[in-house]
Amino acid sequence: MGTVPLLTDEEVSAEALAVFEDIRATRGTDFINNFWRSLAHNPALLKATWERLKIVMAPGALDPLVKEMIYVAISTANGCSYCVHSHTAAAKAKGMTPDMHGELLAVIGMAAQTNALVTGLQTQVDDAFKA
Amino acid sequence: MGTVPLLTDEEVSAEALAVFEDIRATRGTDFINNFWRSLAHNPALLKATWERLKIVMAPGALDPLVKEMIYVAISTANGCSYCVHSHTAAAKAKGMTPDMHGELLAVIGMAAQTNALVTGLQTQVDDAFKA
Amino acid sequence: MGTVPLLTDEEVSAEALAVFEDIRATRGTDFINNFWRSLAHNPALLKATWERLKIVMAPGALDPLVKEMIYVAISTANGCSYCVHSHTAAAKAKGMTPDMHGELLAVIGMAAQTNALVTGLQTQVDDAFKA
Amino acid sequence: MGTVPLLTDEEVSAEALAVFEDIRATRGTDFINNFWRSLAHNPALLKATWERLKIVMAPGALDPLVKEMIYVAISTANGCSYCVHSHTAAAKAKGMTPDMHGELLAVIGMAAQTNALVTGLQTQVDDAFKA
Amino acid sequence: MGTVPLLTDEEVSAEALAVFEDIRATRGTDFINNFWRSLAHNPALLKATWERLKIVMAPGALDPLVKEMIYVAISTANGCSYCVHSHTAAAKAKGMTPDMHGELLAVIGMAAQTNALVTGLQTQVDDAFKA
Amino acid sequence: MGTVPLLTDEEVSAEALAVFEDIRATRGTDFINNFWRSLAHNPALLKATWERLKIVMAPGALDPLVKEMIYVAISTANGCSYCVHSHTAAAKAKGMTPDMHGELLAVIGMAAQTNALVTGLQTQVDDAFKA
Known part of the structure; x- marks a missing residue:
């Protein structure tokens, strides 16, 4: 799989290695997951993505x-298998318990x-909900 | 808009009114938003949906x-305009501040x-992420 | 709304009028719904779309x-408001009762x-399901 | 693959086993497909999902x-590989012939x-289609 | 519509006004379209989005x-009405002719x-396509 | 994988073989990729799809x-793994350089x-963007 090969530390540019x-x-951790190794073909895109991610996901x-x-929710709705895997793992690492995972899935x-029901019914938005 | 008309309290069945x-x-609150009024054409579906929603969204x-x-995140990814409106309003009612809203949108x-990047790259899932 | 204006019978090309x-x-019926009036800016696309639609939707x-x-199901999953409206109307015209509509929505x-649950769980496909 | 491991009959709770x-x-049949085995980590979600599915998919x-x-149509539009596999298999078991499958795919x-064309054109909904 | 009100130049923060x-x-041009006016509630998100957009959309x-x-293609597939409108207008401003628009829609x-056909068939990826 | 088996040249109908x-x-090239081999179960659908594709993708x-x-962009937004692989390969064959691929991914x-931001904000379309 992959539309580009994964790059090792030895294969990436200096700019990409600095991001790593x-x-x-x-x-x-020393672990660099495959997303970054595939994105490293484009160092500028790698750098912009990582730097923005770091800000967006920081405590606030x-x-x-x-x-x-x-993040897991969006990845699920978008059907991104890699992203569901990686962000579910990240959520577990940050303390998501099995019960929390179960409730996340239920929501x-x-x-x-x-x-789907609303879209099938094409229900008009209540005025009360408009800002 | 709407593939079915909205039903007033006077127009719905007894089963649907009990759900209302x-x-x-x-x-x-006395307010029944349009989703339930359009779903009321199918009282069994209305009842099953509401009763499940009540359980899923309860504190846990x-x-x-x-x-x-x-819920807002999924509704956004699914492009459901009604749902984004209604659940953003609900989130605000439950205490979502403008800063929280901004961070929600950023994530x-x-x-x-x-x-999108992962899907375009078709990055293979790291073994470390598999349960 | 619209990224192109709707075209009247007087404004379309001869090729598009023949499709109409x-x-x-x-x-x-004399009624030409808006989809075809917006697609008529590209007579070849209009013609190819209509001719294929006629074959695909014929009894078989x-x-x-x-x-x-x-068609309603796909249009709903794709969040196409116009399509949900037009094909729900078409289904009603072809005999879809309110009970059938309710069951369609429930499915x-x-x-x-x-x-969504499967995608969140990333469940592997059972061998029994592979052709 | 999987964000949770599949559970055997011996590993699930009594509540989940009752659902099985x-x-x-x-x-x-004795066969329990992987969806239920992955959902069994959350017995209440397993039970609610199965019981609702049984009602929704019953003859009506x-x-x-x-x-x-x-179900196959929605699963396809949502890009759920597991679901396309499982529900295509189910449709075949219920009598879907290759010709019916071909027409399903064509629709x-x-x-x-x-x-996609309508969304690209942003065609406004005809008044005739509004309920 | 809108989950937040649109902000005028007078209502936005100094940081947001600098982005404007x-x-x-x-x-x-003096024109600031509504996307930026709604995003201006979160000046940091506004600034990060605009600065990245400027780089990504520059000649290269x-x-x-x-x-x-x-951009129009992605917006169409994602069903974002606003985005289809705004980027189709932008494409026209950059020289997209009606013929080009027609071919874009056809693709x-x-x-x-x-x-959809591939997803319904669940066709396995040819080895020849893997990087 | 696959909801239908792939068909060899020897297994397909005469109509399908003519399309091949x-x-x-x-x-x-002699190479027939898997999409066509899975679609060949339905020769009429195979033929209609190929003939339309040939026209749509021709120079214009x-x-x-x-x-x-x-095509890659739409396939990515729709989460079609096969399609992203096959059309990225096709784009490379037609001259897409790594830099072009990187910019494609960035856009x-x-x-x-x-x-996603616009959908979360539910920004109303500017009048200036309506045709």
Whole structure:
């Protein structure tokens, strides 16, 4: 699989390797997952994506675990197998328990169901909901 | 808009009206939003949907505001305009601040972006992510 | 709305008008719905789309009402508001009763829900299901 | 693959096992497919999903084969590989012939195409289609 | 419509106004479209989005019109009405002729159709296509 | 994988084989990729799909490489793994360089992100964008 080969540390450009090093330092691990190794064919895209991700996923008004579960939700709705795997693993690493995972899945399923029902019914938006 | 007309309290069946009453009692408001009024053409579907929603969105291992933001995320990824409106309003009612909303949107956008990049690259799932 | 204006019979090319006439003759009505009026900016695309649609939706191993409900299902999953409206109207015209509509929506909602659950779980396909 | 491991009969809770037994009795087979084995980590979600599915897919105003083909359509539009496999197998078991499968695919493809064209054109909904 | 109100120049923060000014200078127009006015509730998100967009859409290995048509394609597949409108208008402004628009739509429709067929068939990827 | 088996030249009907021969002649290669081999169960669908594809992807107001990149974009947004692989390979064969591929991915990612932001914000379409 893959539309481009995965790149090893030895194969990437200096700019990409610097991103890898920042990923390692930020996450406190030597592991660079395949997404970054495939994105490294385009160092500028790799760098922009990682730097933005680091900001977006940092603690803020929402805590990192909540952000990770939202990430799982979007990845699920978009049918991105890789992303569901990687962000579910990340959510578990940040403390998502089996019960939380079960509830996350239940909400995802419920939302998908009512999204479909509303779209099938083409229900008009209530004025009360408009900002 | 709408593939079925919205039904007033006077037009719905007794079974549907009982659901409306439970929605009112549970939410502490007289307001019944259009989704339920369009779904009321099918009282059994209305009842099953509402009763499941009530369970899924109740406090549990995840708090109701987190669940509501996950609901917004799925609705956004699925492009359901009604659902984005209604669940964003619900999230605000449950305490989502503008800063939280901004971060929710930022995570949604980031996830959509990396989902697309991964899909374009067809990156294979790392063994480390498989359960 | 619209990225192109709707074209009247007077504004379309001769090739497009011939398609309109075939739509009218096939359907036994003078009404040309907006999809065809917006597609008429590209007569070749209009003609290819209509001629293929006519074949695909004709009675065959599946009856036209079943085909129309499948069309509604896809349009719903794809979030195409126009298409949900037009094909729900077509399904009603071909005999879809309110009970059938309710069951169609229930299946659509159920499928959307389990699709999401499976994607969130990343369940591997059973060997028994592979052709 | 999988964000959770598949559970054997010996590993699931009593509540989940009771659901497995009902699936077996309802379907007249010992086979429990992987979806239920992955969902069994959350017995309440497993039970709610199965019980609802049993009702939704039962004979009614629409026959079970038609429902199964609608399920395949939604699963296809949502890009759920597992679901396309499992529900295509189910549709074949319920009598879907190769000709019916071919027409199902043709309608799915046609709908996806016109959904995309309409969305690209942003065609406004005809008043005649509004309920 | 809108989950947040649109903000005027007078209502936005200084940071957001600076982004508006850069949009105006870059595009050579006073017009600020609604996307930026709704995003301005979150100045940091506004700024990050605009600055990245400016880089991504600049001339490079692909010319700006090609990029704009790719943007229309993605927006169409994602069912984003606003985005289809805004990027179709942008493509026209950059030189997309009616014939080019027609071909863009034809490719979008064709791809959506074969995407659906492949997904329904669950065709395995040819080894020849793997990088 | 696959909901139908792949068919060899020896297994397909005469009508399907004629399509295979036209694919070979048009592309100047003996290779028939799996999509056509799975679609060959339905010779009429195979023939209609191939003949339409040949027209749509031919040089016109847009050049074939641009069309192929638009095809990749749609396939990515629709999450069709097979299609992303096959059309990325086709785009490379038609001259897409690594830099062009990188920019294609960057635009795809950017569009997915702003599509999601707009949908989350439910921004109303500017009058200036309506045709």
